[in-house]
Amino acid sequence: MFSSDDHRFMAQALRLAERGLDSASPNPRVGCVIVREGQVLGEGWHERAGAPHAEVHALQQAGEQARGATVYVTLEPCSHHGRTPPCADALIAAGVGRVVAAMRDPNPQVAGQGMARLEQAGVTVEVGLMEQQARELNIGFVSRMTRRRPWVRLKAAASLDGKTALNNGVSKWITGPAARTDVQHWRARSCAILTGIGTVLADDPQMNVREIETKRQPLRVIVDSSLKTPPSAKILAGGNVLIACAMDDAVKMQALCSAGAKVLVLAGSNGRVDLARLLQVLAEREVNELMIEAGATLNGALLNAGLVDEIVLYLAPVLMGDAARGLFALPELQQMDQRKTLAVQDVRLVGQDIRVLARMK
Numbered sequence: 001m002f003s004s005d006d007h008r009f010m011a012q013a014l015r016l017a018e019r020g021l022d023s024a025s026p027n028p029r030v031g032c033v034i035v036r037e038g039q040v041l042g043e044g045w046h047e048r049a050g051a052p053h054a055e056v057h058a059l060q061q062a063g064e065q066a067r068g069a070t071v072y073v074t075l076e077p078c079s080h081h082g083r084t085p086p087c088a089d090a091l092i093a094a095g096v097g098r099v100v101a102a103m104r105d106p107n108p109q110v111a112g113q114g115m116a117r118l119e120q121a122g123v124t125v126e127v128g129l130m131e132q133q134a135r136e137l138n139i140g141f142v143s144r145m146t147r148r149r150p151w152v153r154l155k156a157a158a159s160l161d162g163k164t165a166l167n168n169g170v171s172k173w174i175t176g177p178a179a180r181t182d183v184q185h186w187r188a189r190s191c192a193i194l195t196g197i198g199t200v201l202a203d204d205p206q207m208n209v210r211e212i213e214t215k216r217q218p219l220r221v222i223v224d225s226s227l228k229t230p231p232s233a234k235i236l237a238g239g240n241v242l243i244a245c246a247m248d249d250a251v252k253m254q255a256l257c258s259a260g261a262k263v264l265v266l267a268g269s270n271g272r273v274d275l276a277r278l279l280q281v282l283a284e285r286e287v288n289e290l291m292i293e294a295g296a297t298l299n300g301a302l303l304n305a306g307l308v309d310e311i312v313l314y315l316a317p318v319l320m321g322d323a324a325r326g327l328f329a330l331p332e333l334q335q336m337d338q339r340k341t342l343a344v345q346d347v348r349l350v351g352q353d354i355r356v357l358a359r360m361k
Contacts, residue, residue, distance in 0.1 A: 026286030140288030178351025
């Protein structure tokens, strides 16, 4: 049974872990607090891959006082040599008395081995305190480790009657400044942003993080079956772009590679990109969270293929009429039980716009 102090210090560890929201990937976001008799001796969080883990930072602060202390950590301490040595060994060497972990590590290289190593060394181990909060914090990492695909978050903005652009294609701006800034925070925490060639040709977007501070820019991914992306497109500026296509055209591929992109042929059916395979490839490239910012066609294709996990939808208090363009190009339904059902997780005002966070059931 966990005490109120246990909850308090784990909540502190979770707040520390959040500091790595936009920088820890592809590693999980982890926070750690070392405590004895209600006094915090050390704390730490994991900032980026290759940097010391949260436990190491906390142990450095605590020093010799760590001996016999309780360690609160948001994820099971690692037990393998990756970019850094095992944290379980560091905790054992420091002589800690108790380790409370929010959740087990879903990484098959760890998966309970860290806790087992601690127990074998005589450390009291407890797991499961505030586990749901810890899972939410690392929802993409868990997805990549357990499903071999990123957590897919589809972002869209529409009028109150569900329209994303006028019939002539004009779409700027539907939502207000506060909502557009909020989108930048979602981009910053994402490992990659995916869009379609239709959006690239119509809007010439940059698809990067702007207006807010960030420690890294996400990978930008374009679904472009026929390699129509112009080498001058703004999205290619600065590199860090992957173009998924369904054709092998050496001339076009060379032009795009010269412009800073990497081109990958992932042909599916009907001359289109194999979207499921693309997600697998992104997972192999250590993408934890993937944000979709696309038009109705690609949005609909991803939804229809069952590849979307959650939707972040901004609704502006305006009406654009029946002739305006819709959100998702989905097949016509004949029965009500064919509807795609979602579970609403959160609804809030962002400026004058409504933000709905909903997950696919």
